Amino acid sequence: MKIFQMQCKMEIVRVLRNRYFVFWSLVMPILFYYIFTNVVNTNPQDEAAWQAHYLMSMTVFSVMGSSMMTLGIRMVQERLQGWSTFMRITPLSDSVYFAAQMVGQSVIHLFSITIIFIAGALINNIALTAIEWVMSGLWILLGSLPFLAIGTLIGLMKKVETAAGVSNVLYMVLAVSGGLWMPLEIMPKVMQNVAQWLPSYHYGNGVWEIVRGGAPEWKNILLLVTYLVLFMVLSKYIRRKQEVA
Amino acid sequence: MNEVLTLKNVTKSFHQKTAVDDISFTIGKGEVVAILGPNGAGKTTTISMILGLFKPSAGEVRIFNHLPQEKQVREKIGTMLQEVSVMPGLKVQEILELIRSYYPHPLPMSELISLTGLTGEELKTRAEKLSGGQKRRLSFALALAGNPELIIFDEPTVGMDISSRSRFWQTVDSFAAQGKTIIFSTHYLQEADDVADRILLFKDGTIVADGTPAQIKSQIAKPSVSFIVDPETSLEKLYLHTEIDDIYRKNNRVYVQSSNTDRVLELIFQEKLAVRDIQIERGKLEEVYEELTRGTKEAV
Structure with missing residues (x-):
């Protein structure tokens, strides 16, 4: 248990020291949030609702990014630099190492969520009930699982450059077409239909429902769980294939 | 003899290419053994099998009478691999503390520092900012962190300057004096002759000579x-x-x-x-x- 705590602590320290993480997961979403709710006039019908909606979009955007990129790219780096090999020789078991990474990553997400929520609340005086804040945070935390699974898939890539490139593109495509940057309603019909099948849309929609005073739809949960299982199975399958080769 | 490591008819092939061909040897407690041979002789493959990173295609490897992958074996071995690697994002001191926490009886931090010659400034440096030589020293410290009984080094002195090299071997000597078993691979003959009390000479995946440096000399030279x-x-x-x-x-x-x-x-x-x-x-x-x-x- 002591080992596990120590490992988690170190994982967290590592992420926080990563300048890319701080920029992409904290600075960018908050900056975007400020711009699209204060600088650019989007003329929403219900200003308060839009401000709460967009705060959730940006938080989802942040957590989705660090799930996919931070974890995946780091896995590739560790493997290429031989660190993973060294870890295999130490008494630390693979599963503890992996679990610590996941827990560490989740603590980081909790941290991002808190920071962005506080920033948003201060910038626009967002009034949500305590329950709504907590439920939103929880949804974003748990909903990140399929994206962590994508992270482990990216982590199986052979080169850091490929991993960084692919995860960046995937991240942006998922964010834009999932309606995280701008609401789906203003996008072409085709895009709206596509979004119905994307994990990013369902990730966002769950929390949008919460701040609207509702609850996530069953479809949101179902799709996210399906994607999680799919990515985990795929990841396991590829890993096994790589081991044989 | 107290057996620490046994390889029995071990073969390793990669895609029909045989890297290690039916080798057997036993290493006892307290021996300092050099695995000597030119590049491509099978040294690293053999070490990887000893460490449990590769599974032998045939034959068996036993450390302390167990499989290399077992946790109780891992707790008693320390290693420094050819490829120096560090965990980015952490300071040297933090990495050492982390790795020490994995072992039941780690070497005290102060001892670890004095043995490897890491300076106070280096301890506060992030691992990714270290120079090649400093990374080597960290790697050496990581190998010793768990106070291992069996220490395995794959080409340890490649890239070390003369003073760190002599310091390295001094430390190794002091460990040997404590009764620890040490196995290292090298292609520097001088090193094998100076440091080891037994040489396993590898060529094309087989062991062509096994004995003390003196024996090997008189036997063949x-x-x-x-x-x-x-x-x-x-x-x-x-x-x-x-x-x-x-x-x-x-x-x-x-x-x-x-x-x-x-x-x-x-x-x-x-x-x-x-x-x-x-x-x-x-x-x-x-x-x-x-x-x-x-x-x-x-x-x-």
């Missing part, structure tokens, strides 16, 4: 008598004597190889050969090494 002689002079008469194993020319000198150099001298005078600048050469380990590893195919 033959003394010779060398001299300068006018190329016109016939040496044919020497060939008739059975005591002489071989005669060859190298760098303007003629070398006459025989285990009985006194007899060779006698023959030279007896036959009244017009030779000058006679020298008697004892077999050097370098020659044995060259001799044994000559013609090694460059492998991947």
Whole structure:
């Protein structure tokens, strides 16, 4: 248990020291949030609702990014630099190492969520009930699982450059077409239909429902769980294939 | 003998290419063993199998009578791999503390620092900012962190300067004096000769010699008598004597190889050969090494 705590602590320290993480997961979403709710006039019908909606979009955007990129790219780096090999020789078991990474990553997400929520609340005086804040945070935390699974898939890539490139593109495509940057309603019909099948849309929609005073739809949960299982199975399958080769 | 490591008929092939071919050896507690051989002789593959990173294609590896992958084995071994790697994002001190926490009886931090010569400033540096030499030192510290009974180094001194190299071997010596078992691979013959009390000489995936440096020298290296002689002079008469194993020319000198150099001298005078600048050469380990590893195919 002591080992596990120590490992988690170190994982967290590592992420926080990563300048890319701080920029992409904290600075960018908050900056975007400020711009699209204060600088650019989007003329929403219900200003308060839009401000709460967009705060959730940006938080989802942040957590989705660090799930996919931070974890995946780091896995590739560790493997290429031989660190993973060294870890295999130490008494630390693979599963503890992996679990610590996941827990560490989740603590980081909790941290991002808190920071962005506080920033948003201060910038626009967002009034949500305590329950709504907590439920939103929880949804974003748990909903990140399929994206962590994508992270482990990216982590199986052979080169850091490929991993960084692919995860960046995937991240942006998922964010834009999932309606995280701008609401789906203003996008072409085709895009709206596509979004119905994307994990990013369902990730966002769950929390949008919460701040609207509702609850996530069953479809949101179902799709996210399906994607999680799919990515985990795929990841396991590829890993096994790589081991044989 | 207290067995620490046993390899029994171990073979490892990659895609039909045999990297290690049916090797067997046993290493006892407290031995300092050098795995010596040119590049591609199978040293790293063997070490990887000992560490449980590769599974042998055939045969078995046992450490402390267990499989290398088992946790109780891992708790008793420390290693420094050829590829120096560090965990980015953490300071040296933090990495050391983290790795120490994995072991039941780690080496105290102060001891670890004094053994590896890490400075206070280095301890506060992030791992990714270290120079090559500093990374090596960190890597060495990581190998010792768990206070291991068996220490395995794969080409440890590659890229070390002279002073860190001598410090490294001093530390290794002190560990050996504590009764720890040490296995290292090297292609520096001098190192194997100086440090190890046993050499396993690898060539093309097999062990071609196994013994103390002195044994290997006497077993294979033959003394010779060398001299300068006018190329016109016939040496044919020497060939008739059975005591002489071989005669060859190298760098303007003629070398006459025989285990009985006194007899060779006698023959030279007896036959009244017009030779000058006679020298008697004892077999050097370098020659044995060259001799044994000559013609090694460059492998991947």
